[in-house]
Amino acid sequence: DTAVSQTPKYLVTQMGNDKSIKCEQNLGHDTMYWYKQDSKKFLKIMFSYNNKELIINETVPNRFSPKSPDKAHLNLHINSLELGDSAVYFCASSQDLRRSYTEAFFGQGTRLTVV
Amino acid sequence: QQPVQSPQAVILREGEDAVINCSSSKALYSVHWYRQKHGEAPVFLMILLKGGEQKGHEKISASFNEKKQQSSLYLTASQLSYSGTYFCGTPFSGGYNKLIFGAGTRLAVHP
Known part of the structure; x- marks a missing residue:
């Protein structure tokens, strides 16, 4: 069973379009995050949610x-x-x-390409 | 706020050793280490806690110097499978529940 799954894995779309990425975890965790990884491999946190509530928005548009x-x-x-x-x-x-010394589990990633 | 990793990249032959460093300008309560292989998700390696406790990998060791706000990851007798990008992460920065990563260290192990 996949612990953190996100869909789709690849997404190619044109400028100006609207798109969604879905994520589900079956680990019973309280907190979920979105990270963006650019071409230089830098992993930047975008959002953090705790029990359905937004707790961090890292100056994302x-x-x-x-x-x-x-x-x-x-x-x-x-x-x-x-x-x-x-x-x-x-x-x-x-x-x-x-509250607990526990690791983060990542989904397999969604590669978004805007053309 | 972002931890600083060094070196940026390392090239090794199988069997050689490497050390990857991570330092922070803010007090560290714990340090996470993750490895990301090309085209894959980051995968947890280790957590180092204040007081010397560790949780993680059998074949990879690490140290955590709380006073110096530094951590080092030791890769000994490297294998081809060690290739990837290594990230250190500092959790709950500023009291918030978030994991902030360094820029990563790219490790390539060749036969």
Whole structure:
């Protein structure tokens, strides 16, 4: 069973379109994250959700809107896609890092290409 | 806020050793290490905690100097499978529940 799964794995779309990436975890974790990895491999945190509530938004443009219908799911919707949005987006989950020494588990990534 | 990793890249022959360093300008409570192979997701290697406790990998060792706010990952007798990008991460930066990663160290092990 996949612990953190995200779909789709690849996404190619034109500038200006709106797209969504879905993420689900079956680990019973309280916290889920979205990370963006650019072409230089830098892993940058975008959002952090704890029990369906947004706790961190790392100065991400408003075109990015995360939604967490329950604590096992965290989706990412992107409006008006731009060329600079091209990257690999990783979903991850963990227990609350402040309360337990536990690792983060990552999904397999979604490679978004905006043309 | 982002931890600083060094070196940026390492090239090894099988069997050689390498050390990857991670330092922070802020107090560290713990340090995470992850490895990412090309085209794959980052995978957990180790957590190092204040007081010397560790949780993680059998064949990879690491140290954590709380006073110096540094951690080092020791890869000994490297294998081809060690190739990838290594990231250190600092959790709950600023009291928030988030894992902030360094820029990564690319390791290539050749036969």
